[in-house]
Amino acid sequence: MLIPARGAVAVRVAADQRFRVIDLEGTQVVDLFAFVDGDVGEYASAEHTRVFVKRLFPKSGEPFVTNRRRPLLLLEEDSSPGVHDMLCAACDPTRYALLGHTGWHASCQENLERTMDELGYAGVEIPQPINLFMNVSRDADDALNFAPALTRAGDSVTLRALLPSIVVASACPMDLNVINGAGPTDAAVEVLDPA
């Protein structure tokens, strides 16, 4: 399923079902959100995951846990350079205003709100996302450095749902810093196993 540049899609995945998130053209960040299907008050939480795995950034073979500290997704395979972020909040209208943009700008937060609204879940919490392919590092003084994603066209990650989930993937619309290289491009999400 295509995730158009600056847009988002939602997919339902059953427990044990795998799905793949693909950076079609390279250098594109995809914000990933996941909610427990049937109880969207429980969702994948980067801040709880950092404690659970005792790491700042995702790594193959490790889970993402919910705000109730239950493993929800497992990062099974990674054909990308393996650089992902778990520190940054989703971009939102205020983030773009602070960067000097005037007028409306697409954002991962609005993408999440719209796709969940379309499924009948208005007003969901905005979890801190799993920022796939996002290249954030910290220097010796703990300052954050934002750099272009290192992904090449076709790089992907494969995740397994450990509980029935609603997954939202947003092709990040950020075009006011370098994280998406020359600009936002398409991505895709593909469910791999029959439900």
Ligand SMILES: [Zn+2]
């Ligand atoms: Zn974004």
